[in-house]
Amino acid sequence: MSLLTSWVTSANTADAPFPLNNLPYGVFSTANSDPRCGVAIGDMILDVAAAEEAGLIALTDAPLFDVPFWNEVMEEGPKLWAALRTRLTELLAEGSPDQAELSDMLVAQSDADMHLPFLVSEFTDFYASKNHATNVGTMFRGAENALPPNWLHIPIGYNGRASSVVVSGTDIRRPWGQLKGPNDDAPRWAPSARFDLELEMGAIVGTFSDAPVTVAEADEMIFGYVLLNDWSARDIQAWEYQPLGPFQAKATATSISPWIVTKAALEPFRTDTPPREKDLLPHLQDCGPMLYDIDLQVTLTPEGKATSTIATTNYKEMYYSSAQQLAHHTTSGCPMNPGDLLGSGTISGPEKHQRGALLELSWGGKEPITLDIGEERSFLEDGDTLTLHGAAKGDGYTIGFGTCAGTILPALADPYKR
Amino acid sequence: MSLLTSWVTSANTADAPFPLNNLPYGVFSTANSDPRCGVAIGDMILDVAAAEEAGLIALTDAPLFDVPFWNEVMEEGPKLWAALRTRLTELLAEGSPDQAELSDMLVAQSDADMHLPFLVSEFTDFYASKNHATNVGTMFRGAENALPPNWLHIPIGYNGRASSVVVSGTDIRRPWGQLKGPNDDAPRWAPSARFDLELEMGAIVGTFSDAPVTVAEADEMIFGYVLLNDWSARDIQAWEYQPLGPFQAKATATSISPWIVTKAALEPFRTDTPPREKDLLPHLQDCGPMLYDIDLQVTLTPEGKATSTIATTNYKEMYYSSAQQLAHHTTSGCPMNPGDLLGSGTISGPEKHQRGALLELSWGGKEPITLDIGEERSFLEDGDTLTLHGAAKGDGYTIGFGTCAGTILPALADPYKR
Numbered sequence: 001m002s003l004l005t006s007w008v009t010s011a012n013t014a015d016a017p018f019p020l021n022n023l024p025y026g027v028f029s030t031a032n033s034d035p036r037c038g039v040a041i042g043d044m045i046l047d048v049a050a051a052e053e054a055g056l057i058a059l060t061d062a063p064l065f066d067v068p069f070w071n072e073v074m075e076e077g078p079k080l081w082a083a084l085r086t087r088l089t090e091l092l093a094e095g096s097p098d099q100a101e102l103s104d105m106l107v108a109q110s111d112a113d114m115h116l117p118f119l120v121s122e123f124t125d126f127y128a129s130k131n132h133a134t135n136v137g138t139m140f141r142g143a144e145n146a147l148p149p150n151w152l153h154i155p156i157g158y159n160g161r162a163s164s165v166v167v168s169g170t171d172i173r174r175p176w177g178q179l180k181g182p183n184d185d186a187p188r189w190a191p192s193a194r195f196d197l198e199l200e201m202g203a204i205v206g207t208f209s210d211a212p213v214t215v216a217e218a219d220e221m222i223f224g225y226v227l228l229n230d231w232s233a234r235d236i237q238a239w240e241y242q243p244l245g246p247f248q249a250k251a252t253a254t255s256i257s258p259w260i261v262t263k264a265a266l267e268p269f270r271t272d273t274p275p276r277e278k279d280l281l282p283h284l285q286d287c288g289p290m291l292y293d294i295d296l297q298v299t300l301t302p303e304g305k306a307t308s309t310i311a312t313t314n315y316k317e318m319y320y321s322s323a324q325q326l327a328h329h330t331t332s333g334c335p336m337n338p339g340d341l342l343g344s345g346t347i348s349g350p351e352k353h354q355r356g357a358l359l360e361l362s363w364g365g366k367e368p369i370t371l372d373i374g375e376e377r378s379f380l381e382d383g384d385t386l387t388l389h390g391a392a393k394g395d396g397y398t399i400g401f402g403t404c405a406g407t408i409l410p411a412l413a414d415p416y417k418r
Numbered sequence: 419m420s421l422l423t424s425w426v427t428s429a430n431t432a433d434a435p436f437p438l439n440n441l442p443y444g445v446f447s448t449a450n451s452d453p454r455c456g457v458a459i460g461d462m463i464l465d466v467a468a469a470e471e472a473g474l475i476a477l478t479d480a481p482l483f484d485v486p487f488w489n490e491v492m493e494e495g496p497k498l499w500a501a502l503r504t505r506l507t508e509l510l511a512e513g514s515p516d517q518a519e520l521s522d523m524l525v526a527q528s529d530a531d532m533h534l535p536f537l538v539s540e541f542t543d544f545y546a547s548k549n550h551a552t553n554v555g556t557m558f559r560g561a562e563n564a565l566p567p568n569w570l571h572i573p574i575g576y577n578g579r580a581s582s583v584v585v586s587g588t589d590i591r592r593p594w595g596q597l598k599g600p601n602d603d604a605p606r607w608a609p610s611a612r613f614d615l616e617l618e619m620g621a622i623v624g625t626f627s628d629a630p631v632t633v634a635e636a637d638e639m640i641f642g643y644v645l646l647n648d649w650s651a652r653d654i655q656a657w658e659y660q661p662l663g664p665f666q667a668k669a670t671a672t673s674i675s676p677w678i679v680t681k682a683a684l685e686p687f688r689t690d691t692p693p694r695e696k697d698l699l700p701h702l703q704d705c706g707p708m709l710y711d712i713d714l715q716v717t718l719t720p721e722g723k724a725t726s727t728i729a730t731t732n733y734k735e736m737y738y739s740s741a742q743q744l745a746h747h748t749t750s751g752c753p754m755n756p757g758d759l760l761g762s763g764t765i766s767g768p769e770k771h772q773r774g775a776l777l778e779l780s781w782g783g784k785e786p787i788t789l790d791i792g793e794e795r796s797f798l799e800d801g802d803t804l805t806l807h808g809a810a811k812g813d814g815y816t817i818g819f820g821t822c823a824g825t826i827l828p829a830l831a832d833p834y835k836r
Contacts, residue, residue: 121581122540122579122580122581127662137661140661141661148660148661150598150605150657150658150660153596153598153604153605154596154605154657154658156658156661156662156665157662157665158576158577158662158663158665159576159577159578159579159665160577161540161577161752161753162540163539163540163752163753163754163755163758164751164752164753173751175749175750175751176630176749176750177749177750178571178572178699178749180568180571186571186696187568187571187572187699188699189699189700189701211830211833212594212833212834214834233750236750239568239572240568240572240574241661241662241663242566242568242661243555243558243559243566243574243659243660243663244545244574244575244576244659244663244664245576245659245661245662245663245664246662246663247574247575247576247577248746248747248749248750248752249750251747251750251751251752252750252751252752253751278604281596281605281606281607282607282834283607283834328666329666329669331593331594331595331596331666332593332594332595332651332654332666332667332669332670333582333591333593333669333670333671334579334581334582334666334669334670335581335582336581337581340581412629415629415630416630416632416700416701
């Protein structure tokens with residue numbers, strides 16, 4: 001695979017995140033148009049609703065793009081996904097006979113506001129990086145009990161809150177919560193003082209299932225991937241999470257990047273999960289390379305100040321793939337639906353600078369990190385903008401995810417003092 | 419409050435579950451009609467979609483009942499809820515001028531199939547009966563650690579899986595799962611051998627919120643209540659639940675009764691939560707009687723055999739009310755939506771026969787219960803039909819919930835042997 005060239009010339013460089021090889025799916029609006037489906041190409045967006053209205057995309061009897069979300073495309077299934085990608089590639093390739101007509105359907109990304117690209121049906125978050133689980137387990141339960149006994153046998157996950165998923169660029173309000181330190185007699189009601197990010201990938205389920213599926217079938221069900229930041233209030237979490245898991249600590253917001261990068265675009269970057277430390281039961285075993293080689297970065301920008309890179313890692317650090325997670329998710333007969341979002345869990349590499357959360361980077365606040373501008377951080381401060389970056393690097397081309405950003409707003413005055 | 423009389427005479431007895439005082443909301447179909455909204459009265463259902471089409475219900479500009487679910491009514495908010503109840507009471511009261519016309523819009527409940535009465539947006543399950551939490555905690559973690567330190571300060575809950583919610587009468591297929599006994603070297607893949615019920619009430623959120631709400635505001639947001647059975651695979655749960663809570667153990671199915679009993683119908687049965695053992699933070703404190711006096715029963719019917727009552731308890735046994743649970747649910751800014759379903763958690767009284775799950779009734783299988791027919795049960799067996807019953811008893815009238823039933827089907831052959 002090498003760079004495919006488009007008549008949208010900004011797409012034709014080795015570093016462009018959205019070349020013809022990528023074609024990620026989003027929902028955008030402009031000053032003149034309500035939210036509608038679009039495909040990123042170079043620094044532009046192709047208005048696919050307009051292309052469909054003009055008859056340039058005609059893959060189904062009923063329109064696919066009369067709604068401002070991609071769920072209807074998902075529900076059509078993998079054959080339609082492939083046909084749509086083929087057609088979009090034809091339309092946007094250098095030499096396309098439709099270039100003149102399509103040119104009027106391009107919008108500059110700089111003129112567009114991005115929206116959630118799909119209706120989130122339900123949200124599940126996993127805990128599938130061994131480095132992350134070991135680090136957090138050590139802090140919460142001690143080194144002896146760091147990795148729970150089930151961890152090497154099951155991709156551990158919990159159900160999150162779909163209503164809290166927001167698109168990149170949405171401000172994140174520091175939450176209040178019930179907090180109790182280990183030396184406090186009783187809990188108190190206060191703004192979270194240990195508010196954190198979690199660098200994750202999100203896999204989007206594209207089809208229905210109502211019975212257990214294999215890892216291979218699960219992989220077929222996945223429509224695409226986004227960057228995902230599962231904002232986490234560590235002080236709320238520490239007090240609430242036993243015995244039934246995180247709840248309000250994770251319910252303030254989860255941000256996702258606006259462009260769904262399809263599985264097809266990522267195909268050249270497939271890579272194996274790491275060697276198993278214990279054999280998995282057969283139904284959870286890989287049947288091929290199920291992870292992806294995607295470089296990931298987290299940057300932190302204090303309000304009005306310069307940006308520092310605080311973490312650099314790769315999606316291939318995961319112990320479990322999204323396909324394995326989805327297969328496990330179906331084992332009890334749990335019905336899955338198009339628009340279900342599966343967070344990978346925080347992605348941490350083995351090195352300190354590869355950790356995907358401040359909890360780990362600052363070792364629970366005991367070892368604050370130092371930003372390039374000299375300021376220290378243990379957890380997030382008001383005004384900080386956190387940005388996730390992701391890109392798979394091919395031979396002369398890039399499959400970019402764009403960014404997933406959010407700025408921390410100060411907690412409101414006590415919401416119960418009125 | 420006493421029995422209100424209706425021209426539907428089957429509604430006019432002290433034991434009738436659906437008198438004019440009740441008017442619960444459901445969705446039904448018949449051999450001749452697709453699913454549509456209805457209101458139970460006596461042994462009949464009023465087709466409210468037909469009544470609206472005929473102009474007998476005209477509360478909004480746009481139709482309320484052109485869809486087979488009650489979410490649109492919920493979204494209209496408490497004023498509309500009150501107006502609708504007033505209008506339905508007029509229409510169905512003895513002496514109604516519209517009796518003749520409405521008579522043609524009645525369907526016998528025996529001729530109807532019931533469906534989920536609303537689109538479940540998201541499902542949260544709590545753990546708010548102190549007797550249940552103490553019993554389960556003792557079995558899972560020992561008597562010393564039975565009640566987690568946070569339990570008396572927070573209504574502990576976890577996010578469940580909305581896609582798994584089914585209406586009463588849906589058969590429940592015994593799940594497969596990853597199981598590991600304390601003496602096993604490694605987990606194995608097998609059907610659950612410790613499949614259980616959980617007797618709960620479900621509270622249905624009727625309005626939106628995107629900021630912390632008080633207990634009083636939370637109570638106003640609740641549209642109504644149903645019976646709820648959160649089917650639970652105890653062996654899957656025991657192996658998977660640390661550290662992030664139950665996941666596949668609770669994802670096979672959750673059954674709810676088909677009739678939403680409104681908060682208005684339950685108003686005469688309000689009762690206080692039990693005395694607090696530790697003071698709650700102010701935002702979680704009751705501001706009035708927030709529980710309800712509702713008698714609850716569980717019956718078990720082995721295939722082709724006689725029915726036994728295996729548990730008898732009351733909703734007022736809860737330590738936390740649904741309003742307190744919903745208030746806590748919003749503390750971090752978690753957005754809530756119409757159609758969100760909140761399970762109360764298993765409702766257990768202090769006595770052995772008042773326990774709402776076989777896990778507790780049989781003390782983890784160590785003390786099997788004996789059915790009236792002489793058979794023993796530790797956990798559910800294939801062919802067992804479990805039925806929840808609920809009713810609030812007034813002076814000469816009943817506010818019935820109907821039943822919430824499900825029959826256990828045997829596990830399928832290994833879904834991965836194909």
